Amino acid sequence: MTRPSLLAAIAIASLSTITTGAFAADQLVVASFGGAYTASQSKAFIEPYMAEKGAKVLTADYNGGLAELRSQVQSGNGAWDVIDLELQDALRACDDGLIEKIDASQLAPAADGTAAADDFLPGTLMDCGVGTIMWSNIIAYDKTKFQNGGPKTIADFFDLEKFPGKRGLSNKPNVNLEWALMADGVPNDKIYETLATEEGLNRAFAKLDTIKKDAVFWGAHAQAPQLLADGEVVMTAAANGRIYDAISKEHKPFEIVWDGQIWNLDVWAISKASKNKDAALDFVKFSTTGPRLADVTKYISYGPVRKSSQGLVPEAIRTNLPTYETNFKTSLANDLEFWADHQDEINQRWATWMAK
Template sequence: MKTIFRILLGSIGFAACAAAAQAEGTVTVVSWGGLYTQVQTTSFYEPFGKATGITVKSEDWNGNLGQIRAQVDAKNVTWDVVIGDSAFAKKGCEEGFLEKIDASVTQGMENDFLPGSITDCGVASVVWGYVIGYDERKVQGKPTSVADFFDLQKFPGKRALPKRPESTLEFALMADGVPAKDVYTVLATPEGVDRAFKKLDTIKGDVVWWEAGAQPPQLLNDGEVTMAVSFAARLVGPILDDKKPFGILYDGMLYDLDTWMIPLGSPHKKEAQEFIRFASAPERLAELATRAGYAPARPSAIALVGKHPTANVDMKQYMMTNPENLTNAQRIDAQFWSDNLDDLKERFNAWLAQ
């Protein structure tokens, strides 16, 4: 009897330890930092931890795919879930350094995502966009087009641009008269690439280059620039929460799907997929949108978006999916950047160094 009792105690103890180990599990989620990650923490990370007992360890990155490649090549993967451009998910899948997403992650919700949201190696979370932000105190009149961003005489002052060819080249072409809908057709030609760099030459000496999404609103706030290409939602927070005198120009907006990816060899792949499914719930996406203006990738979530918690403003007006914001806009071409990123990045870096 004592022997049986000890065995039972041992079994119970093992089960308890296993349950504790599961409850104390972690998943490392990598995002863009700043306000975006703060709102993700409130909308995704903390609720996920309470619901599952799995702690989310948050880290930031700057969109350098080499960071994921390096971990996979070294067989020392420390990231479990990474959010990034849909082009990253496509490229990472093609080159084999991302896990395939199990069908169970989106089971039952496949028909409630915007087109192109679910791919072999990615599940979209939100629609984000590059827009032009400006300091209303420093501009005479109101900028109305991408061309105004490049017009240093009409709107004097420094400009802020992302230190990457993606979006920078597209904005240059649109400022040079190319309609948003035609920008990738033009950029796909050698003449189009030359044209983009020639346009960038006109403001190169007045550009402050940024690498992290939190920088453009900070550069505007500090008076270092008058206008900045920025992630749209990075401007919404300062405008609504901090009453900053920033304006947003949606003309020429470039938008895309921010997509969850799992690096190949993730040490917590099961938990990573569980997190992605949890964060894709309509109420989770709606909370993120209500707090920060990122448009959900699921239409059912868009219907749940309400007013900003402190400014009492309907957040649908700030979304990239708002028809008024899509007048002269273009979705970023993931295939184009998957095919051309390395070559254009090499040329862009060489141009910067000149």
């Protein structure tokens, strides 16, 4: 798979500020995004860890970003030990000294002895974080709302005439702007190049203007399938795992549109304010082995990031993952370098646009 240049350039550093070894089997708090996602982590990681280690692990829900983590570190009130961060937030948290450095050599090797640094997919290890899953932003729709066939492309999401009804969108500019340009005919390999120009940004916002009056904005990933289930929208942007869970476990009449999926990574990170850093690292090491990462796919359709995990995932499950070949054909990698350079200025314009 092609990955953004920034990911390929991330060094798997040998710096270590955390050491393994003896630690108190004390209470750990793992902060994550809630819903089906945290439930999958509980089944694949947390429950087996507690059973094997005799430790107590609690979960805390949050909606992403760094505000809460920053507050904890600055105040010295370490309410969280391990945090699930989207990669762009992990990079910034590392730069800002909010999370600990993790030496890749401390992670478990593959079953055949391959070092972790060689077993993790390129770009899924970083100085301060360890990749866990690859997930995608996708479009999902309620099949009962479209008797003559539902949307197939990102362009269909913006076609209110052919596919009338409310649209669910994230309340952040990320992904929305990329999809707007895709729908307006910009090739995937030109999306970020176009978005980096004033003309391209104007073009993206103009496309979003065409559906804004019919848009319902959500702030947490768990809201997207709920909006669809409640009939408040007929299609929505969402994390693929949330929708698959609603389909497979709740038997909702939803369908995923894989066209134009924008994929990203989540990583485990350890808070600088954690009072139990050795135990936190032990949990990260335990939960990022090949079998544990493969086990996540039993509960949610996100792709594991270790090579040794891939063959452990049944074929029936692999077809529902973002990394499955058919689903991946028109995908776009989230360009972290672009967002690192432009996030603040685009956030300001987004806030102005939202307020109109």
